Every structure is written in structure tokens, then in C-alpha cells.
Amino acid sequence: MQKLGPARGKNKTTAWMAGALSAAMLLGTGAQAAFAAEQPEIEAQNVIILIPDGMGMDGTTLARWYNGGEALAMDEMASGLVRTYSADAAIADSAPAGTAFATGHKSHTGYVGVLPDKNTMPGLEAIASGDEKKPVANVLEAARLAGKSTGIIATSEIMHATPAAFSAHYPDRGNYDALSEQQVYAGIDVVLGGGAKYFTAEEREDGEDLQAVIEDLGYDLVKSPAELKASSSDKLWGMFADSAMSYEMDRNPEEQPSLAEMTSKAIDVLDRNEDGFFLMIEGSKVDWAAHANDPIGIISDVNAFDDAVGEALEFAKEDGNTMVIAVTDHANGGISIGDRATTGTYDKEPLETFIAPLLKAKLTGEGVEAKLATPRTNNNIKQVMAEYYGISDLTNKEVEAIRRADAGRLNGVIGPMISERAHIGWTSGGHTGGDVVLYSYAPNGQKLSGVLENTDIAREMASALGVDLDAVTKQLFVPAEASFKAKGAQVTTDDSDAANPVLVIKKGNNTLRLPVFKSVAEWNGQPVQLDGNVIHNGQQFFVPQDAVDLLP
Helix, strand or coil: CHHHHHHCCCCHHHHHHHHHHHHHHHHCCHHHHCCECCCCCCCCCEEEEEECCECCHHHHHHHHHHCCCCCCHHHHHEEEEEECCCCCCCCCCHHHHHHHHHHCCCCCCCCECECCCCCCCCCCCCCCCCCCCCECCCHHHHHHHCCCEEEEEEEEECCCHHHHHCCCCECCCCCHHHHHHHHHCCCCCEEEEECHHHHCHHHCCCCCCHHHHHHHCCCEEECCHHHHHHCCCCCEEEECCCCCCCCHHHCCCCCCCCHHHHHHHHHHHHCCCCCCEEEEEECCHHHHHHHCCCHHHHHHHHHHHHHHHHHHHHHHHHHCCEEEEEECCCEECCCEECCHHHCCCCCCCCHHHHHHHHHCCCCCHHHHHCCCCCCCCHHHHHHHHHHHHCCCCCCHHHHHHHHHCCCCCCHHHHHHHHHHHHCEECCCCCEECCCEEEEEECHHHCCCCEEEEHHHHHHHHHHHHCCCHHHHHHHHCEEHHHHHHHCCCEEEEECCCCCCCEEEEEECCEEEEEECCCCEEEECCEEEECCCCCEECCCCEEECHHHHCCCC
8 A cells, every 4th residue: 555655645547647658658669569469461562542531430420320321331341440649749630640651650740751850759769860850751652663653632632731741741731832843743643633723833932834844744634524534644643623622512523523533543544554553542621521510521521432442442352462441540520429419318319310400411511602692691591501401490690600701611600500400519620639440451351450550551551562661761862961972072052043942963074953842853964864852851952862873
């Protein structure tokens, strides 16, 4: 009993937690490994990862009930759990969460494809001095260098956090210029999604017309479902919206393809490579709906995502040499079937209590916005909400909230209204820190299982493809200044065009010019294709090893 003495005078649970955290920190990476079951040795020619950004378990359950209780395509793949925390926070932002899936390294909020400044969560090893914000290779880059075809798909802007994590490197997810330029020069075979305006000179601080560059690089640039279907090119870039694509429920099929259609087309193109392929697919706007506490948007895009999973799974079963992983980067919104109003009746409420109000909705809140008159009037608001949401009992306060809602923000106003009527609860308008469901399928009936770190996903995909992420990091991201100076070269930066800096290397009569965020160098006036992009992380330049090898 005396051993408990030090805990007296303070909360014993707090004392126990402090001890547990200290022990976990002392265990280093071993503290992480203890959570994961031993995984099977999977070999696959192809890997497809599908990410329903922000999809919590109750959102999946809600979609299943909305569909009449029928199983989802991903249900048969459910195999484990994934921990979602980042390098220094219990709740992850999409940038470090995507980076963990792509590179096998946890990172900091807003950081895409680079290491954090520090690791502070229990069980993580310290970041070596000088490695802060250092770019690290992703699975897509490793697959490309191994001779495989590669692709990324998203319903957001294609340079949004998750797709960017598999195709770019920069410690600011909001720097669309830096991320999109890297994507254009990354040698990806198939790119499908939104964000068309961010590739135009008018929208870019660097003034570059990247749509023209895309076509010059040999891509078939398509902008409609008909053009997507008709394309026979092995290099395909689809831009189907100026910014994000529509929610599936609001989608015009003449203007935008579904996520499943993009998935099917990408697989068709990438599968032409006898050496195999890697494909990342994101259902981006599940997350956006959850931020808005909009159950209709969640149902809409969980179902769209599941259709894409069905396409991938059907291919994998027929192919016999493909690994498929479906896993969200984090949950969002704290959605629950049942709210405080049902506290005393939760076990007596019929399913219709929760589902019947949702079935009346024909559009998401985002889609309803286009149906409202300009300017919005009370009568018009009531008419539109009755027609498209089945809500005929709007309060004066609700009508006024809809009338005053800013453009592009209506789902965050209407979502809570239908949630209240359907008794769908929410604890947050932001991400949450719980574990998420892992869905997996691999040849010979193999599956990943147990409780995995999000970083394990990258390592398992790399292992299945037979690639080494650490070796690729060393190949693609060499500290430029130290490496070139070690060869006796002079290193300067040409900032004459401040938005398009160029690293300039001179040795004797030789001059090497390395434009930032591009993979095309200039060696003594002649273009040279490099193995990867030149990266500047805001502090220093990193270049592929073959750029260093150009100098004698």
C-alpha cells in the first residue's frame, strides 16, 4: 500500500497516464510495433490505395442504412484498424496524414511529403538535426522508378493535401503553385480530378501556363466524361472542374465523370504496362461534408467512393496480382447515429427516425445553392427546401440563416438542419483522433490485420511492390549545396524571375541550371531529363543524384 503513496494528493489516473506516456517515449519505435500484428508477406504487381478523406465509422454505417441495409463493396475487405495521429498532435491534418500513407513518415500539420520539424508524440524517434522539412520519397515515386505506371485521382483540386502527398513535396499544403508544378513534372501517367484553374497563367503567381506544358509533355488533356471515355492515350490528364468537383448527388454526368468512372479508366490505362502500376484514389469531399456537419454530403460521397472501391476490387479479383487498400486518413465531425434528443429513447427509435428525413433530400447543401433565386427571398427558400430537402417546417431563424449564408457555405447551414430532424449527432466541425477502419485485399486471400500505424500503410505497399522508400529518398533528395560544393562547383541562385528561381551550378566551362519544382535541367544549354524534381523546402535545395552526377 505504501507504494501508492506518491500518487496521493493528485488524480491517480493522471499519474498512471503520465507514467505510461513516459514509458512509451522510452520505448522509441518499439512502442509502435507492439500495436501491429505480424503482417503477411504480400507480393503484388499492382497496388491501388483508395482514401475516403474524413470518413468515420458512423458515416459508413449511415450510408449502408440509407441504401436499405445492403452491404457496401468495401465491407468484405474490412480487416483491421489504423492509428491516425501526426508527428506532434493527437488529431491529424490531411497533409501529414496523407504524407504518412505515402511516405511512411509522420509529419506536421500542413506539411506535404516532407519530414516534420520535430516528433513529440509517444513512441516516435527524434528527427535528426538538419532533417527538418527534408523531402522523403513516396510510394508513387518509387513505383515509377521501378518501371511501373502511376496515377492519382481526386474529386478535390488535384493539388489538394492528399493527392499532393503522393506527388509533391513542400511544407505548406496551401502553396498550390509549388505543388501543382511538381505534379506536372513528376512523370505521372494518369492524373484525374479538379483544379483546372490552378494550372492557368492567370491564376498563378509564377505566370506559367501549365495546361500548355501538360500537352507539350504528351498528355491527352481531357475536360469532359465524353473526352475521358474516348481517350486512347497512355498519358492522360483530366481536369473536370475549375476547383473541386461536385458531390456525387449534385454531379452533372455530362460535365463530370464519377469517381468510379475515373477509377475504371485509370486502371484501363495503367494496366497496359506489363511491369504493373500504382494508383492512388481519393474521395475528397466526404471530409468536406463532415466539416460542414452535412450527412447528405457524406452519404453522397461515401456511396460514390464505395462504387470506386467496387471497380478496384473487381479488377483485383480478375487480375490476381493486385493489392487493394481502402482507408481514411482520419475521421471528421464526430458523427453519430443518435443525438442528445434521443438520449432517453435511443433503443426504442425505429430506423425510420434517422433515415426517413435523409431520404427526402435530392441534393447536398452545395447543390441546393444553385437552385435558390438571386437575391434569396423567404418564399423562394421555403419552396426550394421543401422541393429538394422535404423540409416544410423551416423556422424563421433557419430561413434567415439560409438567406444570409455566404456563397459556397450553404451545406454548413443546411447540413445541421437536416441532422437535427434526422437525429444525427455531431461533436465537432473538425477532424477527430480515433482509429479508423482498414480495408484490404491481396492475392491469395491475404489481408493486412490488427492495429497498424498510418505509416505502416506506406511500408506495406512498398513491400508488396518490392521497392525501397529509403533508398529512393537517397536517390531523389540529395542536399544540393553541399553535394555540388564537394565536387568543387560554385553554387548560386538566379532570382531574376523571383517566382521561378533557378539553382545555378558552375564548374570550369560547365553550367548546370536547375529550375525549382521541375525535373528538366539545362546542362550547358541543352535540356536534360532528371529522375525527379528539384525541390526547395523554403530553406534549402534538394536535387536527384543524377543531377549531381552530371558534373565531372
